[in-house]
Amino acid sequence: MEGNGFTRRTALRAGAAGLAASALPLVNVHGQTGGGRLALGLWDHWVPVGNDAMRKLVTEWGQKNRVDIQLDFITSVGNKNLLTIAAESQAKQGHDVLSFPTWEIHAQSELLEPMDDVMTRLSQKYGAINPIVEYLGKIDGKWRAIPAVSGSxxxxxxxxxxxxxxxxxxxxxxxxxxxxxxxxxxxxxxxxxxxxxxxxxxxxxxxxxxxxxxxxxxxxxxxxxxxxxxxxxxxxxxxxxxxxxxxxxxxxxxxxxxxxxxxxxxxxxxxxxxxxxxxxxxxxxxxxxxxxxxxxxxxxxxxxxxxxxxxxxxxxxxxxxxLPYFWGVWGFSRNKGAAKALMEHLSERDQAQAMVAASGGYDIPPFTSMTDFDTxxxxxxxxxxxxxxxxxxxxxxxxxxxxxxxxxxxxxxxxxxxxxxxxxxxxxxxxxxxxxxxxxxxxxxxxxxxx
Amino acid sequence: MSQAVISSNVAPPSARNSAMRRLARRNSTTAFLLTLPLILLILCLVVYPFLYAVYLSMLNKRQTRFVWLDNFTFLLGRETFWDVVFQSVLFAVTAVLLKAMIGFILAHVLHALPAKGQRKWRGMLLVPWVIPPAISTLAWWWLFDPSYSAFNWALAGIGVDPVPWLGATGWARFSVILVNVWYGSPFFMIMYLAALKSVPDQLYEASAIDGASGWQKLRYVTFPMMRNIISITVLFSLIVTFANFDIVRILTNGGPQDSTHVFATYAFQVGIQSGDIPLGASVSLFMFPLLAIFAIFTLRGVNKRTKEMS
Structure with a gap:
């Protein structure tokens, strides 16, 4: 060991650091991750101020969690969003998170990160979710995306x-x-x-x-x-x-x-x-x-x-x-922990209420318990x-x-x-x-x- | 290491330079280098997507295994697909024939105009072809709009019942063909005009001396001299019209009841909207053999005539 300068203590320290690093994403999912970069392709809202409200929520979360956010609003006019989804699924690269229209979760399910952990926590907090969302977003017993507030x-x-x-x-x-x-x-x-x-x-x-x-x-x-x-x-x-x-x-x-x-x-x-x-x-x-x-x-x-x-x-x-929208995280995303944490944050009651208010009541949250907003x-x-x-x-x-x-x-x-x-x-x-x-x-x- | 060994491994600079100069002087090398950017562009934007589409068309719906020609066999058994084949042929053939006829007439009218006013008319007649089709089609859509159609408004002014321009099969097919003809005729016009201008005046003079009528001049002088350009223009336009997407997509979205779908719009609906990219790729590839056969025969004819003329 003398020759290469690699001591037993160094090896143990490196091993411990490796273990901690491998366990980190598990913690991050719920613990709101810090650092990294996140590219989002969210639905370009019909109501123009809807985009402003979403940008504000996402930016605040990014600053708080020290995550660099790249936010694109992708229009559904001319099926631009469908083309983006098709292109990214073929190339296996692009945004970390995309807004998926109604039927796209089933079409892309094999490329999407399971979201059961997030959905379990959200359901525990906010109760029942409508069966149509489950029909469209849950495949073979696994949630492949989160029902989105924005656009639904x-x-x-x-x-x-x-x-x-x-x-x-x-x-x-x-x-x-x-x-x-x-x-x-x-x-x-x-x-x-x-x-x-x-x-x-x-x-x-x-x-x-x-x-x-x-x-x-x-x-x-x-x-x-x-x-x-x-x-x-x-x-x-x-x-x-x-x-x-x-x-x-x-x-x-x-x-x-x-x-x-x-x-x-x-x-x-x-x-x-x-x-x-x-x-x-x-x-x-x-x-x-x-x-x-x-x-x-x-x-x-x-x-x-x-x-x-x-x-x-x-x-x-x-x-x-x-007609619900979904937020999904690509399996090829390099920052899945942060992506999931942000999606969970946006699905919380306060954020849902802010989006409903900004859209003049257009957005419909997936949870029945969120139909009491005063907007x-x-x-x-x-x-x-x-x-x-x-x-x-x-x-x-x-x-x-x-x-x-x-x-x-x-x-x-x-x-x-x-x-x-x-x-x-x-x-x-x-x-x-x-x-x-x-x-x-x-x-x-x-x-x-x-x- | 001796000096002799070094000199045997490395060519003297003067010899290398002269070899390079010889290479550069060769016409074929220069031609290849000049066309290289275009070749690369075609490889990246035409050949690669085509091969990728062929690959996709042989996959199953979830793109997990090869099904070889199953997608094509499946399509051949579908009633809707045969409707699309019929409509694509009807759309492309009718539109190209009308564009060729209108372009031919316009070119002759322009050719007959005095040089002074010709440029002005030529510019104005080219406008439909210069405007991006997505934008001009939106304007047409507004004219055809089911409830607020400007055409229907004008018809109502003279006591004629409103026409369902985009809502009934016959009228919808008429409308998409009309817009395509409006957009494409100037291309034919300008190509035919260029061909007309290259016909030597001596031929007309000679035919006039022989007592040829106007129709005979057209039949025996103009038309034979324009045959190659007519063939190539028709071929080019047929390819573009067969592959048309924007006009149908904007005006009718393939409706009513799929009666205006062409290959490209149907491929988009099946592949992108309904999540079956391999089947969509198969639909779009159906155009290829049809057009390839037509292109081979047309280009053979052009080559033959060129050889005869030379």
Whole structure:
């Protein structure tokens, strides 16, 4: 030992340091790590101040924990975020943390760091989480991402108080006031009542703005419509169940409803319904509060008459369209401990409340216990316009993603190829017999079953 | 070590310099060096992505094992994919034919204009081709917008019912082809104009002396002299039109009911949006054999004619 200058004491010291270093990440996960660098690619919020709030939260955390933060906001316009995810997953390098849209966790699960430790702690603190988030984020019993506050949205009814009262025969403000109770009339808020209101408003020149193209807004409300009729195309086992009376019933209903919609809804995109409401041409759309927020700026007289309330119920229940985002840490990240710690920090109640407030109530936290923030009660005009935006117990509603409960590998194709909206388009636009449409969708679904 | 050994290992500087000079003087070396940046660019941005796409297309959905040609076999059995093939061919062939016809007519009109005013018209007619297509397509989308279409507004002014430009299959196909023709015609025009200008005036003079009519001059002088440029322009445009993405993506997103999807938009929907990158790569590669066969025949024709002319 004399010759190389490496003493027994030095060797022991190096070994102890090595052991400590290897144990460090385990401690760091919960203990808020210090040092290092973290590259984040988070969703570019529709509400511009949403980015400012997120930047502030992340920067404060970085300074406190001595972590260098590189923060990019990646837009979902033109699927830029999907392209970034695809590129980074192929290259196996890029950001440490990315915001993942609804279906991407399943697609990238093998490259994502398990988040069970973080989710266990968050669930212990904040209680139940909605089953849709579990369906989308938990794979083979392991959480592969954390449900994000920022970007997650519901799409309940967003209607005009005056037009619906005058032409639709329903007082939505009285039916679902800005309080934790609903009027008796809420029991009658079903698809038949909806149809009568749609007819009345259409005849008065204020047709409901319900898109039926292949875009998320169309897929979301159509998915909830199908579910509330019990019309399941593929069950949880992956078996095709499209040939059912419930599917026939929902298609028959859609034919009746489409008589009262603008005849160009088959080409509407995600902005068309917003424009219909904001321009004062439509009495009802299914949307997050972003349409109301734009109306508040551009058409205040329309915004003052807007009210958010749950989707109508069908024979199988009431289902509110829901589109969650996730925060995931790549397996190739070099600072997983810090990444997890930051994600956990952002999911805490205080941070969630700050993001909900900054987004004007747009963001929906995944925990039911976080639906009591006062932002939703205070926003206006009219005050309480978004009170019923988060799903509350008295709504007797469930958050729902179109194509659930089909296995996600099938569901993602059903969703992104707008299979349910296309079924409606075939029977309405092409006047195709329902049985032929069911035969067509069965063939399409067989293709989606490919492994 | 002796001086003799050293001199046998290292060439004298004068000999080395002259060898380098000889190498540099060779035309092929200079040509190779000048084209090297382009070759590298093509290798990096064309050859590598193409080979990578071939590799991806032979993987399973989760990219964990080779399935060889299974993705292609699967696609051949899908009704929607055959619709996409039909629409891609309809879109590309119709658009290219219309662009070629309009470009041909415009080139002749411009050629006939006096030189003074020609430049102004040439500049104006090139505008659609100069604007980035994503931006001009957005403007078209606004004109076609389902609810607030400027076209429908104008039609309403003369008492005509609104047209579902992007909402009904026939009109949506018409709209995407129209925008592509609007965007691509100036390219044909400028290529044909250049070809027209290179036709020697003596040929027209000779044909006039022989008593040829205007149609005969076009049929027996202009057209044969332009055949090569027409072939190459059509080939080039067909490749670009087959691979079109932005116009369909912005105007219709493939709808209604997938009736305007072309290979590129369908590949994006299947590969990126639905998380099946290998299948998306397979869809995009289907264009390759179709275009390769067309390119081989076209270029063979061009070579043959060039040899005949020389």
């Amino acid at each position: 949205q519901n799409k309940p009814s967003l209607g005009r108080i005056d037009l619906l009262k005058q032409h639709g025969g329903i007082d939505v403000q009285a039916m679902y006031p800005a309080s934790d109770s609903a009027a008796n009339t809420a029991e009658q808020w079903n698809w038949e009542t909806f149809l009568k209101a749609a007819e009345g408003c259409q005849k008065a020149g204020f047709a409901f703005g319900l898109p039926l193209g292949n875009f998320p807004d169309a897929n979301d409300w159509v998915g909830s419509l199908f579910r509330s009729f019990g019309a399941e195309l593929v069950n949880a086992k992956g078996e095709i169940t499209a040939n059912s009376d419930n599917v026939r019933a929902v298609l028959a209903y859609a034919q009746r409803l489409c008589q009262f919609l603008p005849n160009d809804v088959f080409s509407w995109d995600d902005a068309s319904n917003n424009r219909a409401l904001i321009s004062g041409k439509s009495a009802l759309i299914f949307n997050p509060p972003s349409a109301w927020a734009v109306a508040k700026r551009d058409a205040p007289q329309v915004a003052e008459q807007c009210w958010t309330f749950p989707a109508p119920a069908g024979a199988a229940g009431r289902f509110t369209p829901y 939703w009660a205070k926003e206006g005009p009219p005050t309480g316009v978004v009170y019923n935006y988060p799903v509350r117990p008295h709504h007797k509603s469930q958050q729902f993603i179109a194509a659930y409960p089909a296995p996600p590998a099938i569901a993602v194709q059903m969703y992104n190829q707008g299979i349910q909206a296309k079924m409606i388009a075939r029977v309405v636009q092409n006047k195709e017999p329902v049985d032929r449409t069911i035969a067509w969708v069965t063939r399409e679904l067989e293709g989606f079953q490919r492994g």
